[in-house]
Amino acid sequence: MNTTLLIIDVQQGLCEGDGEGDGGGGGAAFESPQVIARINTVSARARAAGAPVIFIQHESASGYLEFETDAWQLARGLRVEPADLKLRKTTPDSFLRTDLQVILQQHGVKNLIICGMHTEFCVDTTTRRALALGYPVILVADAHTSAGNAHLSATQVVAHHNATLANISSFGPRVRAVSAADLRFEP
Numbered sequence: 018m019n020t021t022l023l024i025i026d027v028q029q030g031l032c033e034g035d036g037e038g039d040g041g042g043g044g045a046a047f048e049s050p051q052v053i054a055r056i057n058t059v060s061a062r063a064r065a066a067g068a069p070v071i072f073i074q075h076e077s078a079s080g081y082l083e084f085e086t087d088a089w090q091l092a093r094g095l096r097v098e099p100a101d102l103k104l105r106k107t108t109p110d111s112f113l114r115t116d117l118q119v120i121l122q123q124h125g126v127k128n129l130i131i132c133g134m135h136t137e138f139c140v141d142t143t144t145r146r147a148l149a150l151g152y153p154v155i156l157v158a159d160a161h162t163s164a165g166n167a168h169l170s171a172t173q174v175v176a177h178h179n180a181t182l183a184n185i186s187s188f189g190p191r192v193r194a195v196s197a198a199d200l201r202f203e204p
Contacts, residue, residue: 020202021126022063024056025111025133025140025161026075027095030088032134034164044164046134047171050094055160055197056132057096066202069124070101073111075139109142118150128153130200132160136171136178148188156182158194 032053034045046052060070072091076084083089084105091097106115121129129152133140140161147154158179165171179194 018067018069018202019125019127020063020066020130021069021071021121021124021128022060022130023071023073023111023133023143024060024095025073025131025143026135027053027056027072027092027133028074028082028088029090029092030082030086031075031164032092033088046162046164047175048162049092052132052134052160052162053092053094055157057094059130059132059157059160059197059200060096060101062200062202063130064098064100068130068202069120069126070098071104071117071120072097072101073104073106073115073117073133073139073143075109076105076107078107106139109139110146111139111143112146112150121152126152128155130155130157132157134162136161136163136174137166141178141182144182144192145185145188148185148190148192151188151190153190154182154192155200156192156194157200158196160197 032049129147163171163174182192183194
């Protein structure tokens with residue numbers, strides 16, 4: 018299997034928000050339980066197909082999303098199996114200052130499937146970096162989410178990124194936005 022599933026920042030604190038609006042981590046991600054259910058469906062299919070599943074967790078040096086705090090933990094309801102890989106990061110780019118590229122090379126990965134939180138930050142940045150590194154990406158169109166912002170609702174953020182990322186052609190590799198129900202893992 019030359020495809021890997023990246024599940025980005027589906028962490029308890031991002032699902033619940035920090036309770037301070039625009040403070041530390043912002044508000045709660047939109048429809049977290051539904052997004053988690055779709056991620057669980059996709060990750061089960063990935064495992065059944067023999068595709069590696071990598072959980073990526075954002076962390077800060079102190080405060081909100083500090084390593085091993087309740088907010089930093091993977092979200093309740095998210096299904097994690099012992100064979101799944103975990104990776105810690107400190108920037109919106111899951112490749113920057115992490116071993117992600119090495120892990121992908123070790124597994125012979127040629128294609129990425131991406132889902133998670135927050136759409137306009139870590140999902141967007143990691144997707145663009147993956148394209149720059151030569152990886153075609155399937156963005157699970159209904160398995161990434163946002164808390165929204167003062168200008169766009171969460172549903173608008175998600176729709177905007179599904180359209181925008183799928184229209185980037187300058188890197189060579191492309192993004193395809195595919196719903197969780199329509200996603201198929203092919204050898």
